[in-house]
Amino acid sequence: MSGSIYGKHFQISTWGESHGKALGVVVDGCPAGISLCEEDIQKSLNRRKPGQNRYSTPRSEDDAVEILSGVFEGKTTGTPISLIVFNKQQRSADYSEIASYYRPGHADYTFDEKYGFRDYRGGGRSSGRETIGRVAAGAIATKILDQLGIQITAYSKSIGPVVISPERFDLSQRDSNPLAMPDAVAAEEAAAYLDSCRKNGDSSGGMVECRVTGMIPGLGDPVFEKLSANLAKAMFSIGAVKSFELGDGIAASQAKGSTNNDAFSLDNSGNIVKSTNHSGGTLGGISDGNDLLFRVGFKPTPSISASQQTVNKDRKEISVSIKGRHDPIIVPRAVVVVESMAALTLTDALFSNMYTRMDHILDFYRR
């Protein structure tokens, strides 16, 4: 259990390092009979690919995915789906320098403490490239949810001090600017802010917001396997995440019950609905049919060229400046990772929910 397996029903096992031969994932528990081709997965991978604009590392990678198993005549067979992405730039850099000290804000020190040594090439397993397996597997989960009408949409909500405006919110803008902001004005302000950060050899944090529509009520279990708890874990498993909020989030802790409770009412068709959604789509940790709405806060990219203090292998205090061009912000490329982890988590909850009622089980087997 080194921690690279996720899910209890729809299980994924990711592998690979920043500068190894390849990265990939094995998906165990994907239902049979889903149409699946490489293009389905490539679309998602392309959204996290590096080098697409000036706010992303210039590393050149196609990140072309290959399906190695589990698909026959265009359909999933129900057996493990193995996906692989070969690294192109695995030998390009000289890592002797970063091998010699601990980069502040990175996992260099903790890997050494835990394992006794580390693969120092580009962060090894703690690199952002590790998310390739998550996004590839998430693309399959997304196909499953799609067929049930469940849609997951994430975007950059804030970058440094720049927050999108509810008035200007326009989802169609998200894919039109390099910062994945659904607000063209905020995107320009954020770009200016990032340019100034980079000029100073600095980086910025930011926040991703995610909305899930078409939710089915009843997903998630009481107590430890709450849908909300599993989403919290899913999001905090992404590198650099420091906060997770569901619905009103932190504001709920400052609120009163009379304003925070969501009243129930009837819609025009006589269905029970909530008049508001402060809770963010769950009650008691179980989905209530409303949109899921949550926010994930990311710390600034730790690789900065500004001078920092640290300690080297010889246990001497030194000043360092991380070389190379790094992402000044992780948030825009993390948007698809947030969506992928949400898709994996929801798919797992969807399957788990199928055996919770005896009448449903009887219907299933007597059909």
Place this chain on the structure above:
Amino acid sequence: MSGSIYGKHFQISTWGESHGKALGVVVDGCPAGISLCEEDIQKSLNRRKPGQNRYSTPRSEDDAVEILSGVFEGKTTGTPISLIVFNKQQRSADYSEIASYYRPGHADYTFDEKYGFRDYRGGGRSSGRETIGRVAAGAIATKILDQLGIQITAYSKSIGPVVISPERFDLSQRDSNPLAMPDAVAAEEAAAYLDSCRKNGDSSGGMVECRVTGMIPGLGDPVFEKLSANLAKAMFSIGAVKSFELGDGIAASQAKGSTNNDAFSLDNSGNIVKSTNHSGGTLGGISDGNDLLFRVGFKPTPSISASQQTVNKDRKEISVSIKGRHDPIIVPRAVVVVESMAALTLTDALFSNMYTRMDHILDFYRR
């Protein structure tokens, strides 16, 4: 998998409803040879017991725990430890009214959607009494951590708009006021705020902060089983939690790398330490030896006597006012639950970490 089992190495299985005969927990995977008696567990249970002050439900329960198995001649045997707490007030109330409608902010609606019906007596399994099993098991985990010098301390950081002051911070105050605030002045302000809430039939949210000292570096795994991710899940598995922050939390998403990164330096003994702890004690999801520091935001108690809109069994919109005296704030009693879930999560990570290095495995078996 109805979600009442927690942990992968130190596994607990909780059970029981608010108004059933009893509640309890089975602990599977507790090491042999730990001194354990009922008083060890009772101390923790007493901290979450109802009816101790005017900010807590007046339900009268001793919450006296009994050890049914797994302990022989005062020591744990390595086999399952079964703990039980009998309910005293299981038949006291008339629940026919709340059986007839969905209480806003409660899990009534989602339980009905998921299971087809619900145990409506006092919230059934989604009651706060469900945490008895967590706290009882957490007391055992705490004994394990104690022996390794790991100490977990939580307290109320804010109640409604009242936040403790860093200048007045005094941990010894925590157990001297009914609101578990380590700041006597803030505790008085919060009490006044709660009194006004209650006068208006309202309730308040709040925030718990938790610090873990004596941390061992290297706990947690990269990728999905990050210590931070498991803490996030643990905290979000507690009812009413809407936010989780590690270290600087949300502030990190507004920060720059140059200020957010924690520089490494050497302490007087020549050990590698961090000069600051913005990260909250993990790097790459693995403990870095610094204190863990995290905050958990709770929504206001949903049971309020002020009038609310909802829908009843006959699918009619109605106005309701929840009767009885309920906790106007969940936070002070949740403090020990936060500590317990942290203890369970850390113990699990502690065991998992033992088989990560071949040299350590050889040392272990060749000793």
Place this chain on the structure above:
Amino acid sequence: MSGSIYGKHFQISTWGESHGKALGVVVDGCPAGISLCEEDIQKSLNRRKPGQNRYSTPRSEDDAVEILSGVFEGKTTGTPISLIVFNKQQRSADYSEIASYYRPGHADYTFDEKYGFRDYRGGGRSSGRETIGRVAAGAIATKILDQLGIQITAYSKSIGPVVISPERFDLSQRDSNPLAMPDAVAAEEAAAYLDSCRKNGDSSGGMVECRVTGMIPGLGDPVFEKLSANLAKAMFSIGAVKSFELGDGIAASQAKGSTNNDAFSLDNSGNIVKSTNHSGGTLGGISDGNDLLFRVGFKPTPSISASQQTVNKDRKEISVSIKGRHDPIIVPRAVVVVESMAALTLTDALFSNMYTRMDHILDFYRR
């Protein structure tokens, strides 16, 4: 993970020792809406109760079960079901002697090696009483299978050298003799054999056979989670089991393909069936719709009054004779344990199978 949790979907957590206060089980993942009362469970427990005839230990226990949670108004709620059986004779015996040496064939030595000490009262956790939790939980699983038409029937196939005869096979006899043999003649022969064993202070091994009718094809997964593999584990988890055979079992290893293969044919309704069932009801580890048929071999009860050599606490070789009246054969009381473990294993496979096909998942959620 001390190993007292079984199942991945329908999960049970058993606890309790031979001479502790009580034994029990928590069932997590039982579907909502199943009628359940104590009598449903008591029926199964009564079949394993001691002291019912002269081939069973005379320990006097009612083994009366109590439901502590998870049932409301006569139906399962979908939340954990806690079942408890109090021990009556927990303090009756003097165990100072067996505390002082290692009983041959028992787990005394291995418990000491593993845990550093042991609960020596009546075998502690390795006692046959540990199966109370399995049988209680198995009774619930059996109710689920019943509703789908799946019936599990086990019986004693052989006791020492006495084997039931296919010609005389009469299932109605099973519950008419104390040895659970579906053959009245063999039962008498076996009784005589056991009487002679006991006269010599000796004990006997035997074999249980189990048949499952009404099977649904498609249960079990390829590779590691084969239905056959999980049955093998389930049976070998019962104390004293030394062999497991599916279908022709050992005979298959001496056979030829031409005689061992089961031909496919069509029945009168045009359904595909197998003409024979050498395989015992699985192909590739997945149920094929035929009866499951397997055999479980038990070693002789290790507690015998005949003199044996062993080593005591002072590391001296000694001769011992186990005092008290013990079961001279474990097999008749193990019949219901075999059925229970089969029921638990099948229920788990039944739930797992529900999310293997996308068309079925869509049907389920769009109903």
Place this chain on the structure above:
Amino acid sequence: MSGSIYGKHFQISTWGESHGKALGVVVDGCPAGISLCEEDIQKSLNRRKPGQNRYSTPRSEDDAVEILSGVFEGKTTGTPISLIVFNKQQRSADYSEIASYYRPGHADYTFDEKYGFRDYRGGGRSSGRETIGRVAAGAIATKILDQLGIQITAYSKSIGPVVISPERFDLSQRDSNPLAMPDAVAAEEAAAYLDSCRKNGDSSGGMVECRVTGMIPGLGDPVFEKLSANLAKAMFSIGAVKSFELGDGIAASQAKGSTNNDAFSLDNSGNIVKSTNHSGGTLGGISDGNDLLFRVGFKPTPSISASQQTVNKDRKEISVSIKGRHDPIIVPRAVVVVESMAALTLTDALFSNMYTRMDHILDFYRR
């Protein structure tokens, strides 16, 4: 959970089909710091490679393994190890005929029942080639056990009616004959038997025996996670297995306690030992320090050229004869698979055992 993940601590995730692009495995939970190169793994894979003699399918495959991740500068890093073997002959055959009917004794029918269709090329995921991932991962587990002095040795014990003789037992013979029999005379008799089987278009079953020396006492847990139970599952997860016996196995069910119990005594150094090993190396499911000894029975290869009855896609009864040259016996090539599954199971138990005693945990963390 499609069942291709094995282990709880040392976890492997296998993937790939007989005629897909490749097969492989991801090992999650391998400790850091183990020297590992492709040759270490290739040695084991070569033992199961097809086409090496006339008792094996003539399919030509190099089965050359490549390490894609988890190893840095010749040592395991503690992160997932991805291993891949490309198929060479993936497009060689015409499978249209076997696509049209259900082969007796194969998983064709059950895959169709479970998944709605199947990858019919060479058996797809239920092919013997699926074991490549197991053997590759098993080679790593074997390296771990080696360092602790634990050695696993399996061999063919019987082929059809031909059984090795205890008097002629000579392990050095095992690798000198194509049937992996540690008895040169039996190997010749078995070869003659197989030649006659094949002449008649038939196949044979057989049995593998496995011995583990250098065992550490205390491995395995009481109740469900007995070492014996996990070995039973491991072995029954191998295709074509129909029986599993530990120690005296089936003979124990016919024995008396006085002869079946293993007496304890002291060896020359004063250590507690067992005078006999009828139990096969466990007591109460926990290793007792003696050799593990178990036997695994395999049914005859179901692919035979002799005529068989079956049903085709159009639901017509037909006679078929499986074309091509198939293994007339699966046993010799299964020997390394049995060893691999034993190695994986033991490694898992080894890690699980590390956190069972508080004094050992304290020693570990205070070292």
